[in-house]
Amino acid sequence: MTTVIDVEGVSKQFKIHHERNQSLKERLLHPRSGSTEVFDALTDINFRVSTNETVGILGHNGSGKSTLLKCICGVLQPTSGEIRLRGNLAALLELGAGFQTELSGRDNVYLYGAMLGFSKKMVDAIFDDIVAFSEIEHFIDTQVKFYSSGMYVRLAFAVAVNVNPDILVVDEVLAVGDERFQAKCIDRIRTFQEEGRSILLVTHQADQVRALCDRAIVLDGGRMVANGPVQESLRIFREHLLEDAVELDRTGVQVDITIDSVTTPSGSFDVRSGAGMNFDVNITAHSAYSGYFMMEVFTRSGLLVSRSDAQGSPVNLMPGPNSVGVDLPQIPLLDGVYDVNVGIVDHHGTVIAWRERAASIQVTYNGREGGIVELGASIRQQ
Amino acid sequence: MNDASTAGFQRGSLDDAPVRVVSARANLRTRLTNLWARRELLSSLVFSDIRIKYKGSALGIFWSMLAPALTLGIYDLVFSVILKNGIPNFALYLFSGLVVWNLFQTAINMATGVIVDRAGLVKKVSFPREILALANVGAAVVYFSIQLVVLSLFLVILGHAPAWNYLWILPFSFVALYLLTASIAIVMSAITVYLRDMRHLMEVVLQLWFWMSPVVYSYEKTIAGPLHAHGLAWAYFLNPVTLIIMTFQRVFYVQTTVVSTVANGGIINILPKWPMATYFYLNVSLVALMVVIFLLALMIFGRLEGNFESEL
Numbered sequence: 001m002t003t004v005i006d007v008e009g010v011s012k013q014f015k016i017h018h019e020r021n022q023s024l025k026e027r028l029l030h031p032r033s034g035s036t037e038v039f040d041a042l043t044d045i046n047f048r049v050s051t052n053e054t055v056g057i058l059g060h061n062g063s064g065k066s067t068l069l070k071c072i073c074g075v076l077q078p079t080s081g082e083i084r085l086r087g088n089l090a091a092l093l094e095l096g097a098g099f100q101t102e103l104s105g106r107d108n109v110y111l112y113g114a115m116l117g118f119s120k121k122m123v124d125a126i127f128d129d130i131v132a133f134s135e136i137e138h139f140i141d142t143q144v145k146f147y148s149s150g151m152y153v154r155l156a157f158a159v160a161v162n163v164n165p166d167i168l169v170v171d172e173v174l175a176v177g178d179e180r181f182q183a184k185c186i187d188r189i190r191t192f193q194e195e196g197r198s199i200l201l202v203t204h205q206a207d208q209v210r211a212l213c214d215r216a217i218v219l220d221g222g223r224m225v226a227n228g229p230v231q232e233s234l235r236i237f238r239e240h241l242l243e244d245a246v247e248l249d250r251t252g253v254q255v256d257i258t259i260d261s262v263t264t265p266s267g268s269f270d271v272r273s274g275a276g277m278n279f280d281v282n283i284t285a286h287s288a289y290s291g292y293f294m295m296e297v298f299t300r301s302g303l304l305v306s307r308s309d310a311q312g313s314p315v316n317l318m319p320g321p322n323s324v325g326v327d328l329p330q331i332p333l334l335d336g337v338y339d340v341n342v343g344i345v346d347h348h349g350t351v352i353a354w355r356e357r358a359a360s361i362q363v364t365y366n367g368r369e370g371g372i373v374e375l376g377a378s379i380r381q382q
Numbered sequence: 383m384n385d386a387s388t389a390g391f392q393r394g395s396l397d398d399a400p401v402r403v404v405s406a407r408a409n410l411r412t413r414l415t416n417l418w419a420r421r422e423l424l425s426s427l428v429f430s431d432i433r434i435k436y437k438g439s440a441l442g443i444f445w446s447m448l449a450p451a452l453t454l455g456i457y458d459l460v461f462s463v464i465l466k467n468g469i470p471n472f473a474l475y476l477f478s479g480l481v482v483w484n485l486f487q488t489a490i491n492m493a494t495g496v497i498v499d500r501a502g503l504v505k506k507v508s509f510p511r512e513i514l515a516l517a518n519v520g521a522a523v524v525y526f527s528i529q530l531v532v533l534s535l536f537l538v539i540l541g542h543a544p545a546w547n548y549l550w551i552l553p554f555s556f557v558a559l560y561l562l563t564a565s566i567a568i569v570m571s572a573i574t575v576y577l578r579d580m581r582h583l584m585e586v587v588l589q590l591w592f593w594m595s596p597v598v599y600s601y602e603k604t605i606a607g608p609l610h611a612h613g614l615a616w617a618y619f620l621n622p623v624t625l626i627i628m629t630f631q632r633v634f635y636v637q638t639t640v641v642s643t644v645a646n647g648g649i650i651n652i653l654p655k656w657p658m659a660t661y662f663y664l665n666v667s668l669v670a671l672m673v674v675i676f677l678l679a680l681m682i683f684g685r686l687e688g689n690f691e692s693e694l
Contacts, residue, residue: 073508097507102437
C-alpha cells in the first residue's frame with residue numbers, strides 16, 4: 001500500500017468581486033469601487049488515499065467537493081497547504097473539455113491524451129482500444145463538432161479510462177450515455193479496482209458510494225466532517241443534509257423530528273426467509289408534522305434491495321413520541337444481513353428526518369437458491 | 383465486455399514513482415520543470431492550432447504567407463516607388479525586417495486573448511497554462527520558418543548572396559526574438575484575464591512599436607543623425623526588436639552603405655557599420671537579458687494565474 005494522494009492542510013479561498021471592473025476605463029476611473037469578499041471554499045482538508053482504494057467524496061452542492069477535486073487535479077492551486085500525488089492521474093472532470101470541435105475524433109484523442117500528460121507513443125498503443133470502447137469507429141475521422149453529445153462524452157471517457165492512469169478521478173460523470181454504456185463504465189471502474197488502482201469518486205448519490213467505495217469523505221461548507229467507513233460517512237452526510245434542510249425550510253417552521261429507535265414486538269430482528277415480520281419506528285416530533293414515511297433496505301455490500309415509494313405512506317406526527325408500524329408480510333430475501341434505513345420526507349421528497357442503519361435484519365434461508373431474492377421458480381419440461 | 387486493453391499493461395510499483403506537489407505557489411524551478419515535462423503537449427497544441435486555423439481552406443497554410451506578401455508588396459510600392467526612398471533592392475530590405483516583425487506581432491496578437499478564449503479548458507484541465515501562450519508563439523515560429531524559406535528563395539531568384547560570415551549570429555538573434563516574444567505573450571495572456579481591454583490596447587501598442595522599429599525605413603538613413611545630435615541614439619536601441627531586425631537585415635540585405643537609386647547616385651548609409659564582433663556581443667547580451675526577462679515573465683504569470691478561476 002502506497003499513499004498516492006496526500007492532502008495536507010489544504011485551504012482554498014476565492015475572492016468574490018461584487019462589481020466586476022474588467023475594463024481599463026473602469027479600473028482607472030474607479031480604482032477602489034466594487035467590494036471584494038473572501039469566500040472560504042475549503043478549510044484545512046487533510047486525508048490520504050492509498051493504492052487499491054476507492055474513496056468517495058460526498059457533499060451537496062456548494063460543499064466544496066468540486067473545488068477539492070480541482071485542487072487535486074491541479075486545475076486550481078490551494079491558497080495554503082499542499083497536495084502530493086504519486087503516479088499518473090486522469091480526471092473525468094468535465095468530459096471533453098479539452099476537445100477542439102474543429103478537429104477530427106482521431107486528432108482529439110491525441111490532443112486530449114497530451115493534455116492528460118500522455119505521450120503520442122502511449123496513445124498510439126491504446127488508440128484502437130479507445131476507439132473500440134467509445135463505439136464510434138465509423139466517425140473517428142469526422143470533425144467532433146458533428147458528434148452527438150453522447151458520442152462526444154463517450155470518446156472523452158474512453159480516452160480517460162484507457163490511458164491506464166494510476167489514479168482515476170471521477171466527478172459525477174457516470175450518468176453519461178445510455179444504460180449499457182454506463183454499465184460498461186462501472187465495469188471498467190471495477191476492473192480498475194481489481195488492478196489495485198486508486199479511484200476518487202465525487203458524487204452526491206449515496207447509492208454510487210455504497211456500491212463502489214471502500215471509504216467515504218464528507219464535505220460540508222468547505223470542511224471535512226467525516227472520513228471513514230462508507231456506512232458511517234453516509235450517516236453523517238445525511239445528518240448534515242438534514243441540518244441544512246432545517247435551515248432552508250420554506251415555511252419557516254422549524255421541523256424537529258428525531259427517529260429514536262426501531263423495535264420489534266418479539267425483540268428480535270432474526271427472520272426466516274419467506275416469513276413475515278413487523279417492527280415499530282419510534283419517532284419524537286417537537287411539533288405536529290404531516291409527511292411521508294420512507295424505508296430503504298440494503299445488503300451489507302451496499303446494494304439497494306428496495307426503496308419504498310416516497311409519496312406512498314403518509315404519516316401525521318403529533319408533538320411528542322409517535323410510533324409508526326411497518327408490516328412486512330413476507331420477506332423473500334435469501335441468507336444474509338440486511339440494513340434498514342428509515343426516514344420521514346416531505347411532499348417534495350426532501351428528507352426531514354433520517355436514520356441510517358436503523359435496524360439490521362438477519363435472514364436465514366434453508367433453500368438452495370443463490371443471490372438476494374427467492375423467486376421460487378418452478379421449472380417444467382414441455 | 384472485458385476489452386483486451388488492459389492485457390498488455392504491466393503495472394510497476396508506485397513506490398518509486400515521482401511525487402508531484404500541488405501547492406499555493408510553484409517556484410520558478412518547478413514551473414520550468416513542468417513546462418519541459420509537457421513539451422509534447424506544446425507541440426500538439428501548436429500543430430492543432432495551425433490545423434484548426436486552415437481547416438477547410440483550399441490554400442491552407444499558404445494563407446499565412448499571403449498577408450505578409452501583400453504587406454510587402456504595398457510597402458514596396460509606397461516607399462520605394464511612390465515616395466522614392468532611394469534604398470536599392472528595397473523589397474529585400476523590407477522582407478528581412480518583416481519576417482522578424484511578423485513573428486513578433488502575430489504571436490503577441492494571438493496570445494493576448496488566448497487564456498480568456500480557452501477559459502473552458504483552463505478551468506477544467508490541468509496543465510501549465512503558459513503553454514497556451516507558448517503554443518501561439520510556436521505557431522508564429524512555424525509561419526516564420528515558412529517565410530524564411532520564401533526569403534531564401536527570393537535571394538536565390540535575385541542572385542543576392544547573404545552575408546555568409548554573419549550567418550552564425552542569426553541563431554542568437556532568433557533566440558532573443560523567441561524569448562522576447564514569448565515573455566510578452568505570456569504576460570499579456572495573463573493580464574488580459576483581469577483587464578479585457580488589453581487586446582485592443584495591444585493592437586495599438588504594436589502598431590506604434592512597428593513604426594519605432596526599422597522595418598520600412600532605415601535608421602541610419604533617416605533618424606540616426608538627428609538623434610545623435612541630441613545624444614538620444616541610445617533611446618532608439620532600448621527597443622530590443624531593433625537590434626534583432628538589424629541583424630536579420632545585416633545577414634540578408636548585407637550592404638551597410640549603398641549607392642542611392644535616386645538623387646544623382648549619392649552614398650547613403652542603411653545599416654550601422656558595426657564590426658562582426660559588435661553584432662555578436664550585442665546579440666549575446668540581448669539573449670542574456672531576454673533569458674532574465676523570460677524568467678521574470680514566468681514569475682509574473684505564476685502570480686497572476688492564482689485568481690484565474692474567479693476571473694474567468
